[in-house]
Amino acid sequence: MSHTAELIAIGTELLLGNIANTDAQMISQGLSELGINVYYHTVVGDNPDRVRQAVEIARRRADIIITTGGLGPTCDDLTKVALAEAFGKTLIYHEPSAQRIRDRFAAMERPVTENNYQQAMVPEGCTVLDNDWGTAPGVAFEADGTHVILLPGPPRECEMMFRHRAVPYLKALSDGVIASRTVKTFGIGESAAEALLRDLMNSLHNPTLAPYAKPTGTELRITAHAATEEEAYALIAPVEAQVKEILGEHVIGVNVNSIQEVCLNLLKEKGLTLGTAESCTGGLIAKLITDLPGASAVLKGGVVSYTNEVKAGVLGVPEDMLEKYGAVSPQVAEAMARGARKVLGCDIALSATGVAGPDPDDRGNPVGLVYLGLACGEDCIVQEYHAGKGDRSRIRRLTAGTALDMVRRHLTGRL
């Protein structure tokens, strides 16, 4: 049986543009993985009448309504009251939720005020969705053939509540289970990936294969529907193998988050350390690696050599080389990488020197031209890279990603 869901986000801050409705994006992705159609998102302010009107419209066009926001004492539990009323449900006192609230406040050594107990009122006959990531519990119930799920609005809380509470509830609505795996690529655009995979995609029914465009590559999500999880993964496995074969060296991993995560794990596995020498990326490569917990096991350090003075003084790039070839040159990329390896005492050093824009450099090198170096032992590999004509932040992001991908390819014997 195929379901149709509608998302209603409740919060005046969304209508004022203070925040974007990222909850809707996160939930839509999750519903798409579950094979549930979403035809509309609605955003409405903290206004009971308008919330009720949005619900009346939604229940005519969807059989699953998921709301985000408007729970908790600051908004008088607006969403719960409005939804219970719309579906003719009485709110009743839920002692286990009241106990959770008491425990939570006791742990913070703060007294429970009366309006906090409002959160222990839930629609009769509902499933209470315990909130381990915040105060307001979520709620799920069924009325007149419509499934209603109320989730808190703060993005992290919403995501945890959706993944760990709403998804199991929704999975129980359908027969069998849905499982998916995501093949992550680097450096291949959505249309190029689609062209390579079109025949495979068109031949598939279960599992399905869907591409998702990401800033540095394309994700291919394989989703299978089966009686058990084991069977679903058994359906996925041969398609995953085919996707990997077709996309070849572009594939950086399965169910991984980012190229920096892949690099960190590869370096850890092999017991190798990394260092950076950054010019145009100005610290971004080191920043991406150190975004990850556990980076200290791998990253020795980095040098942001934004001036020739620092390239020469700290990294030991010869001044006559800088003079002769300019800072944006394969020679300097190599000297930066070799210098960083020595100065930082790391196994592998990565360098980037290029023109991030908005203007060409004083030697007329165009915006987007970058040289990347990777020094390892006595060897050093230098690559010319063209980051395109995008804006500065895009050029820097692509350059940092491509530099990190050199590490991956080096460590997997593809460079």
Added chain:
Amino acid sequence: MSHTAELIAIGTELLLGNIANTDAQMISQGLSELGINVYYHTVVGDNPDRVRQAVEIARRRADIIITTGGLGPTCDDLTKVALAEAFGKTLIYHEPSAQRIRDRFAAMERPVTENNYQQAMVPEGCTVLDNDWGTAPGVAFEADGTHVILLPGPPRECEMMFRHRAVPYLKALSDGVIASRTVKTFGIGESAAEALLRDLMNSLHNPTLAPYAKPTGTELRITAHAATEEEAYALIAPVEAQVKEILGEHVIGVNVNSIQEVCLNLLKEKGLTLGTAESCTGGLIAKLITDLPGASAVLKGGVVSYTNEVKAGVLGVPEDMLEKYGAVSPQVAEAMARGARKVLGCDIALSATGVAGPDPDDRGNPVGLVYLGLACGEDCIVQEYHAGKGDRSRIRRLTAGTALDMVRRHLTGRL
């Protein structure tokens, strides 16, 4: 006369969760500045029937409808056709738009295909909104007392078209002009700013004063309505002065984007150079500065000293100091800053050493504890900072911002 707007975003990619509806956020902010209420956002897929239904609902509850997306040949100009139909408008051929399309393709040395000319069809009697940032023109028209504005979906194109085309159109709907200025603060939360400004906010009618929470501080937007721009700014000036006085040293500037921009401009003005020595921020401070075009006039370079080895070897932090006090200590923050100033040859050096989490360090220093150093000439100022218990990325972002704010306060005599 007070207007109510509704936003309709058209695009299946939004319903699949591939992208967030950031157009709605941007437009909502802009409409709020114009004093136009927004009660609903709707998102609908690339489906003519559902677009028409969303429009029918919207026209009953708003007198301004702004759509984003669904223009251009790839979606068969879905939005234009559906909206023209909903409002009983015939599409007619618009020669100047056809000419723009011919010129655009000629410049790219590509032939114009038939479906490109579809974009030159516009609702009769409409205002064509020339698109200097993409192919599909926007459109604005009025029918039965409803103003309808069609904008392209890609975020940058949408933003340019909104600011430079839709805003002037909307301003013309109201008498007089609306102007605003934004006072940017650092290190003060929304509720603290509101508490300080409540009396002033409540006493104001024109201009109005509204706080907007941002990750590193609060923005205060002062918006005035008057017959001319000059009069509007004259209304804003005394309120701006009051806000600045009340918030004091928290104010980093007016109509500025970020703390790094303020630092860059102050350093440029004073002809001073900067360098960084980063441990827990792992390159983020240098990255933030080099996000800005023109950073090379100011930033000499940086050292990411993620290990004690690099702190000692590159920055010259004494090994016995690292042994005795540990890397997360005021002593090491000072030695890092002084060392960076010497090694990088900069006027001012900024250092950060702390615990970004998720775990305390091996000396039991808690997550979020950071020491920041600022070396200038023979002096060095060290501050202890507590970045709270948030996640790693929040701690790093707050730490980098606070370090940059030390530069601002130093250069404005507040440190």
